[in-house]
Amino acid sequence: MSFLTHIRESIGSEVLSLFSALVVVVVGFSIATPLFLSASNFGSIAFQLPVLGLLTLAMMVPILSGGLNLAIIYTANISGLAMAAVLMHFGGAEASLGAFFLGAIAAIVVGGLSGLLMGLVVAYLGAHPILVSLAMMIFLRGLGEFLTHGGDISGFPPYMETLGHGSLIGVPVPLLIFLAAVFIWHIKLSRTQHGFSVYMIGSNIDAAEYSGLHTRRTLAMIYTLSGVICAVAGILMAARFNSVRVGHGEALLLVTVLACFLGGLDPFGGFGRVLPVVIALIILQCLSSGLNLIGANQHLSTAVWGLFLIGVMAMRWVTSRLRE
Numbered sequence: 001m002s003f004l005t006h007i008r009e010s011i012g013s014e015v016l017s018l019f020s021a022l023v024v025v026v027v028g029f030s031i032a033t034p035l036f037l038s039a040s041n042f043g044s045i046a047f048q049l050p051v052l053g054l055l056t057l058a059m060m061v062p063i064l065s066g067g068l069n070l071a072i073i074y075t076a077n078i079s080g081l082a083m084a085a086v087l088m089h090f091g092g093a094e095a096s097l098g099a100f101f102l103g104a105i106a107a108i109v110v111g112g113l114s115g116l117l118m119g120l121v122v123a124y125l126g127a128h129p130i131l132v133s134l135a136m137m138i139f140l141r142g143l144g145e146f147l148t149h150g151g152d153i154s155g156f157p158p159y160m161e162t163l164g165h166g167s168l169i170g171v172p173v174p175l176l177i178f179l180a181a182v183f184i185w186h187i188k189l190s191r192t193q194h195g196f197s198v199y200m201i202g203s204n205i206d207a208a209e210y211s212g213l214h215t216r217r218t219l220a221m222i223y224t225l226s227g228v229i230c231a232v233a234g235i236l237m238a239a240r241f242n243s244v245r246v247g248h249g250e251a252l253l254l255v256t257v258l259a260c261f262l263g264g265l266d267p268f269g270g271f272g273r274v275l276p277v278v279i280a281l282i283i284l285q286c287l288s289s290g291l292n293l294i295g296a297n298q299h300l301s302t303a304v305w306g307l308f309l310i311g312v313m314a315m316r317w318v319t320s321r322l323r324e
Contacts, residue, residue: 014264017315018279021308025283029290036290043172047165049285050178051240052252052259053278054233057185058226059256060277064189065222066202066269067122067129072230073253074140075114079107079227080234080244081144084153092155100157108231114140115227119220144246154243164239174236181229186274198222202269255305259284262309283308 029036055072062069069075086103087095095103114136121132166173189195197218200208209215238244261267262284263277287308288301 014273014276015279018263018276018283022279022283022286025286025290029286029293032290033293035293041289041293045282045285045289046172046175047240048289049281050172050174051233051236051249052255052285053178053281054181054229054236055249055252056256056259056277056281057181057274058229058233060185060260060265060272060274061189061198061222062129062133062226063257063260063265063267064198064202064269064272065219066205067219067222068133068257069115069118069223069226070130070133070253071114071118071137071140072226072233072256073249074137074144074246075111075227075230076234076237077244077246077248078114078140078144078234079111079231080238080248081147081153081246082110083107083235083238084156084244087156088153093157095157097157097159100160104235107235108228111227111229111231111234112224113227115223115225115230116220118227119223122223123216123219141246148246152243152245156238156242160239160242164236164242174240177232177236181232182274182278189274194218194221199270202266202271204270255284258305258309 026036035041055076058072058075059069083100083103083106086106087099090096090099090102118129118132118136121127122129163173168176189198197208197213197215200211200213201215201218205215234244237248241248259280260272260277263272263280265272265277284305287304291301291304
C-alpha cells in the first residue's frame with residue numbers, strides 16, 4: 001500500500017485517474033473494432049492531435065490566470081493569412097524557403113500582437129478577459145473575411161507538405177512540434193518566475209499584487225504567449241490543409257476548453273498542470289477516432305466528449321467525498 005501511495009504522490013492522482021480513463025477508452029474501442037490498434041489509426045491520431053493540442057496550450061495559460069481566450073481560433077487563422085500573404089507575394093507555390101521563414105515570422109508577429117493587445121486591455125483597463133477576447137474574436141473574424149472576401153488562400157510551396165504531413169525518424173513532424181511546445185510550456189510554468197506569477201494571479205490577483213509581483217506585465221505576457229502559440233497552430237494548419245481560411249477549425253474552440261477542464265484545470269484559475277491536459281487531449285482524440293471507426297455520426301463525438309467530462313467530474317466528486 002505504501003508503494004502505491006508513493007507512486008500516487010510522485011505522479012499525481014490526477015494523472016493516474018486520467019491514465020486509467022485512457023486505458024479504458026483504448027481497451028473498449030479495441031474490443032469494438034480491431035482497426036483501432038492499427039498503425040494507420042495511431043498515425044492518424046498523431047497527425048490530428050497537434051493542432052488541437054497547440055490551441056489547447058494557447059487556451060490553458062489564460063485559464064490558469066483566471067481568464068479565457070476566446071479568440072484562439074481566429075488568431076491562428078489571421079496568423080496563417082499573414083504567412084500566406086507573404087508566400088503569395090513571393091510567388092505562391094514557387095516561393096523559396098526563405099520566403100516561408102519570412103512568412104512564419106510575420107505569422108508569429110501578428111499572433112503575438114493580437115495577444116498583446118488583449119493582454120494590455122485586460123491588464124491596464126481592467127476589462128474582463130471574456131469580453132476582451134470575444135471582441136478580439138469578432139474583430140479578427142471580420143478582418144479575415146474582409147481580406148479574403150470570404151474565400152481561402154491556397155497553392156503553397158510543395159516543401160510545406162513535409163511540415164504538415166511529413167515524418168522524422170518515423171515520428172510525425174507536427175507531433176514533434178507539439179511535444180516541443182509541451183516541454184517549453186511545462187518548463188515555463190513549473191520552473192520560471194513567470195509561471196509562478198501565473199499561478200499566483202489565478203489564485204488571487206490582489207494578493208499577488210500586494211506581494212510585489214508585476215501582475216500587469218505578467219497578464220500582458222500571458223496573452224502575448226497565447227497569441228504566439230496560436231500563430232504556430234495557424235502555420236501548422238496551413239501546412240496540413242494547403243490552404244488558409246478564416247473559418248478553419250471553428251469547432252475546436254469548445255474542445256480546447258473541454259480538454260483544459262478534463263485535464264484538471266480550475267475554471268477559476270490558479271491550479272493545473274500541463275501533463276494531465278496532454279493526457280486529456282489524447283483521450284478526446286482517441287474517443288473521436290474510435291467513434292469514427294465504428295461508424296458513429298460525427299456529431300456524436302461532441303456529445304460523448306460532454307458526457308465524458310460530466311462522468312469525470314462526477315468521479316472526482318465521489319473520490320473527494322470518499323477521502324473525506
